Amino acid sequence: xxxxxxxxxxxxxxxxxxxxxxxxxxxxxxxxxxxxxxxxxxxxxxxxxxxxxxxxxxxxxxxxxxxxxxxxxxxxxxxxxxxxxxxxxxxxxxxxxxxxxxxxxxxxxxxxxxxxxxxxxxxxxxxxxxxxxxxxxxxxxxxxxxxxxxxxxxxxxxxxxxxxxxxxxxxxxxxxxxxxxxxxxxxxxxxxxxxxxxxxxxxxxxxxxxxxxxxxxxxxxxxxxxxxxxxxxxxxxxxxxxxxxxxxxxxxxxxxxxxxxxxxxxxxxxxxxxxxxxxxxxxxxxxxxxxxxxxx
Amino acid sequence: xxxxxxxxxxxxxxxxxxxxxxxxxxxxxxxxxxxxxxxxxxxxxxxxxxxxxxxxxxxxxxxxxxxxxxxxxxxxxxxxxxxxxxxxxxxxxxxxxxxxxxxxxxxxxxxxxxxxxxxxxxxxxxxxxxxxxxxxxxxxxxxxxxxxxxxxxxxxxxxxxxxxxxxxxxxxxxxxxxxxxxxxxxxxxxxxxxxxxxxxxxxxxxxxxxxxxxxxxxxxxxxxxxxx
Numbered sequence: 001x002x003x004x005x006x007x008x009x010x011x012x013x014x015x016x017x018x019x020x021x022x023x024x025x026x027x028x029x030x031x032x033x034x035x036x037x038x039x040x041x042x043x044x045x046x047x048x049x050x051x052x053x054x055x056x057x058x059x060x061x062x063x064x065x066x067x068x069x070x071x072x073x074x075x076x077x078x079x080x081x082x083x084x085x086x087x088x089x090x091x092x093x094x095x096x097x098x099x100x101x102x103x104x105x106x107x108x109x110x111x112x113x114x115x116x117x118x119x120x121x122x123x124x125x126x127x128x129x130x131x132x133x134x135x136x137x138x139x140x141x142x143x144x145x146x147x148x149x150x151x152x153x154x155x156x157x158x159x160x161x162x163x164x165x166x167x168x169x170x171x172x173x174x175x176x177x178x179x180x181x182x183x184x185x186x187x188x189x190x191x192x193x194x195x196x197x198x199x200x201x202x203x204x205x206x207x208x209x210x211x212x213x214x215x216x217x218x219x220x221x222x223x224x225x226x227x228x229x230x231x232x233x234x235x236x237x238x239x240x241x242x243x244x245x246x247x248x249x250x251x252x253x254x255x256x257x258x259x260x261x262x263x264x265x266x267x268x269x270x271x272x273x274x275x276x277x278x279x280x281x282x283x284x285x286x287x288x289x290x291x292x293x294x295x296x
Numbered sequence: 297x298x299x300x301x302x303x304x305x306x307x308x309x310x311x312x313x314x315x316x317x318x319x320x321x322x323x324x325x326x327x328x329x330x331x332x333x334x335x336x337x338x339x340x341x342x343x344x345x346x347x348x349x350x351x352x353x354x355x356x357x358x359x360x361x362x363x364x365x366x367x368x369x370x371x372x373x374x375x376x377x378x379x380x381x382x383x384x385x386x387x388x389x390x391x392x393x394x395x396x397x398x399x400x401x402x403x404x405x406x407x408x409x410x411x412x413x414x415x416x417x418x419x420x421x422x423x424x425x426x427x428x429x430x431x432x433x434x435x436x437x438x439x440x441x442x443x444x445x446x447x448x449x450x451x452x453x454x455x456x457x458x459x460x461x462x463x464x465x466x467x468x469x470x471x472x473x474x475x476x477x478x479x480x481x482x483x484x485x486x487x488x489x490x491x492x493x494x495x496x497x498x499x500x501x502x503x504x505x506x507x508x509x510x511x512x513x514x515x516x517x518x519x520x521x522x523x524x
Binding site (some may be wrong): 014015018204205212 | 345368371372374375385386387388389398399401403404410435446
């Protein structure tokens with residue numbers, strides 16, 4: 001039999017118009033569920049973004065003893081750069097250290113007025129690939145390069161706490177998102193079931209006239225698809241708008257928290273939300289009609 | 297065309313709807329199925345449509361044993377049988393013309409064919425002026441004409457009507473019966489389940505009488521009751 005795409009699409013739109021209240025219910029349910037899901041995705045993206053930038057800041061600082069020669073410093077710098085745990089190494093000379101000190105306390109010149117350039121030691125700012133390696137890198141610096149413990153600075157406790165808190169937070173968010181997803185599928189398929197139940201007589205007549213199961217089902221599936229698309233599309237746009245509001249607000253209210261728009265891939269989130277919404281609409285209506293058709 | 301071979305149908309455990317019914321309806325016949333409410337008329341109609349399965353015995357339509365038709369082929373089976381019901385069973389969201397067209401769309405017919413055929417058939421049942429009206433804007437008789445047009449539009453070899461005049465006044469009923477008679481004269485096998493005594497007596501067609509699930513009488517040019 002010919003698949004009459006135009007006919008099914010016309011039927012779907014006509015049904016949406018005629019069962020407007022039911023359609024609005026289904027669209028609203030989809031909208032709310034997808035917004036919640038989207039906010040969950042946003043929150044986890046932002047948390048990951050913040051965690052990522054905080055972790056990037058985690059570095060080990062190694063201060064050279066004042067008697068170290070330039071050759072020794074150079075050799076150590078090159079050697080440390082070659083370690084697999086190390087992402088990058090930045091050599092800060094005595095002059096640079098003083099310059100940055102002056103910059104930090106620019107409004108209190110009395111602090112550095114009488115300082116000699118040699119007072120602040122030269123150092124290595126070592127960025128790590130993985131903050132959990134901080135201790136290992138520190139002990140390698142001690143054993144292999146002869147740094148003493150007091151000449152090393154790495155926020156060990158902070159790192160450990162950060163790791164455990166953030167991983168718990170991210171997993172919690174994933175769990176909450178999953179729960180929302182499950183409950184939204186249940187809610188939406190229930191809305192669809194209601195609308196199909198309201199039209200059971202119609203389906204019975206269709207079957208009586210000799211309509212095959214798929215002929216009865218296809219307009220319903222199209223309907224679910226359109227409703228999912230509208231609900232999820234609106235939800236996606238709302239989520240993106242909320243994201244902009246949040247970033248704007250955070251810039252003023254939380255200046256020290258590194259929240260940025262770069263942490264969220266808006267197009268990807270929009271796409272995921274719309275796909276999830278359409279899939280729920282299609283699968284939900286397909287299953288609901290199929291279950292109903294078995295009884296007719 | 298339609299054959300009941302020792303058919304028994306029990307609802308629940310001990311409610312007998314039909315008991316060992318044997319009946320043969322030839323190609324092109326017009327048959328009344330008469331009897332009081334609960335005598336088994338509707339059960340026979342539903343069995344022919346394969347809406348329900350017999351408890352025992354076999355039913356053949358166009359030579360095919362219905363129990364051999366798989367579930368997914370039931371729609372094709374039903375397209376051989378036009379159906380008319382007491383409550384019309386029209387789709388409320390579709391106009392008269394769209395209701396008729398739906399029966400053609402179901403079989404995947406071309407739009408052009410549907411556009412020419414639907415007005416013709418509505419003209420035949422005398423409703424060409426009301427083809428764009430929705431069912432709730434039509435009288436009972438008009439709705440039944442739409443449902444007959446729908447049943448007949450694909451020209452099925454068989455037309456089955458379950459109490460087609462049950463909700464209609466006598467004058468309207470005559471028109472409906474005349475319509476069924478015309479459809480029969482074109483060569484369609486027509487089976488009408490009814491307890492409309494006057495209609496059956498006027499038409500003088502074959503009458504099969506049911507009583508408590510049994511065929512008690514089968515007369516070629518019969519009346520509703522036994523003639524004394």
